[in-house]
Amino acid sequence: MIIDLKPLICGEKRELNIDESFDISGLTADIVSGTAQLRGKCIDRVGFVDMSLDVELDLIVSCSRCATDHKFKESYKMEYPLVTALDNEDTDEFVLLTDGKLDLLETATEFILINLPSIYLCDEDCKGVCPGCGVNLNKGECKCEGKEVDPRLAKLLDYLKK
Numbered sequence: 001m002i003i004d005l006k007p008l009i010c011g012e013k014r015e016l017n018i019d020e021s022f023d024i025s026g027l028t029a030d031i032v033s034g035t036a037q038l039r040g041k042c043i044d045r046v047g048f049v050d051m052s053l054d055v056e057l058d059l060i061v062s063c064s065r066c067a068t069d070h071k072f073k074e075s076y077k078m079e080y081p082l083v084t085a086l087d088n089e090d091t092d093e094f095v096l097l098t099d100g101k102l103d104l105l106e107t108a109t110e111f112i113l114i115n116l117p118s119i120y121l122c123d124e125d126c127k128g129v130c131p132g133c134g135v136n137l138n139k140g141e142c143k144c145e146g147k148e149v150d151p152r153l154a155k156l157l158d159y160l161k162k
């Protein structure tokens with residue numbers, strides 16, 4: 001997804017609308033399927049191009065505790081100044097254009113990866129899965145009460161009870 005910004009850089013246009021979406025299924029191990037929608041503008045500010053996009057994620061993700069697939073929706077504001085050359089200043093906040101072109105997919109993917117939550121929960125109170133019997137504790141009772149639990153799992157079980 002390459003966006004040609006030369007018309008802005010050479011002064012032909014002042015603004016460029018962006019309305020793109022792309023599939024981010026499998027972007028991380030937790031993302032089962034879904035899309036990222038990018039909508040907004042690039043505006044010529046003379047010397048740089050101001051990109052301001054709304055990033056909307058509409059995903060099916062796997063719960064980090066019980067592995068149940070559920071919907072996850074989130075929106076972010078992605079704002080970067082785009083430049084055709086960098087001087088020696090702090091360059092982290094700028095996105096460098098190659099030949100006046102922006103690789104929107106790459107830039108947005110990096111942005112999304114930074115902003116995604118580290119865990120997804122089907123519910124804040126998700127009880128997870130019993131490491132002993134594998135029962136989804138949101139749906140059923142643990143069946144290993146009173147039975148021998150593998151000592152390696154017992155530690156994890158203790159931890160999960162906290």
Ligand SMILES: [Zn+2]
Pocket residue numbers: 063064065066067068121122123126127128
């Ligand atoms: Zn869950």
Ligand SMILES: [Zn+2]
Pocket residue numbers: 130131132133134135142143144145
């Ligand atoms: Zn159990």
